[in-house]
Amino acid sequence: TQLLEQSPQFLSIQEGENLTVYCNSSSVFSSLQWYRQEPGEGPVLLVTVVTGGEVKKLKRLTFQFGDARKDSSLHITAAQPGDTGLYLCAGVRTNAGKSTFGDGTTLTVKP
């Protein structure tokens, strides 16, 4: 059983479109991270959210942490081909130390 479920698994859109990807769990996390990963490279941190209901913006990316700290979403406005990649969410449970990852959403933005 996957602790963190990400959806959709694959997403292919045209440049300029908006999109939202989701990260859901039945567990409560003390913090949650979103990463973007290119093929053959390690994940690169985009954001950390720690407070229930928190919203963070990073240029065209908007991240939201659920009120109960069990889920999160990533919204991209006016997607660009450079946004193409694997988007991973990872949660850390209180005192757990390690991160638990979802299997990611593979995003392809076509010019």
Next chain:
Amino acid sequence: DTGVSQDPRHKITKRGQNVTFRCDPISEHNRLYWYRQTLGQGPEFLTYFQNEAQLEKSRLLSDRFSAERPKGSFSTLEIQRTEQGDSAMYLCASSSQGVHLADTQYFGPGTRLTVL
């Protein structure tokens, strides 16, 4: 560059051989993590250290795997008697425990292992 570094970036070996990977964390980070990632999946936790102490090991980490962090700085991950199923990307990450936004892990570029 003051990020997490890993060496080598790629390793091809024959089944049954031993391999060792190195990770150098961000210098002020006291926690270091090892993960394994296979195609189409997210990273899976293997083990982590706080300073030189190994605090947790996953059940994924069989007896053929051993990790060390002797001086609380760099770490090594050794796989003995490699099997084809060990082929994966091995990722190292580090974090600073006890700081605001603690447990945010920063990843290295990974070591791609191919076992023939």
